[in-house]
Amino acid sequence: METVVASRITEHLERHHLLCTRQFGFRQGRSAADLHLLLASDLSAALDQGKATAVVALDIEGAFDRVWHEALITKLRAAGIDGALLPLLRDYLRDRHLTC
Numbered sequence: 001m002e003t004v005v006a007s008r009i010t011e012h013l014e015r016h017h018l019l020c021t022r023q024f025g026f027r028q029g030r031s032a033a034d035l036h037l038l039l040a041s042d043l044s045a046a047l048d049q050g051k052a053t054a055v056v057a058l059d060i061e062g063a064f065d066r067v068w069h070e071a072l073i074t075k076l077r078a079a080g081i082d083g084a085l086l087p088l089l090r091d092y093l094r095d096r097h098l099t100c
Helices: 002-015 032-048 069-078 085-093
Strands: none
8 A cells, every 4th residue: 555655646746847856766767876977967067167066965864753744744735645645644654653
């Protein structure tokens, strides 16, 4: 069930171009190699133009547990996800924590 719901949401977001073009994680047809190539290209262009450059990379530990669920539901609604799916997602997220 989780896979079907995730697939439907992803399809909707992709179809309506609601994901950032620079979002590479967990997207089909986009790899870490693609991201590295884009980063190298952007850095090279900035250096060629004499611009100062910096790279910041974040890997937030426990990001799943830190997501504000009501804000996520609000953003999904704004992205056109509605109907019976929103209450289903709200119930799914209630008291949910990732364990390893």
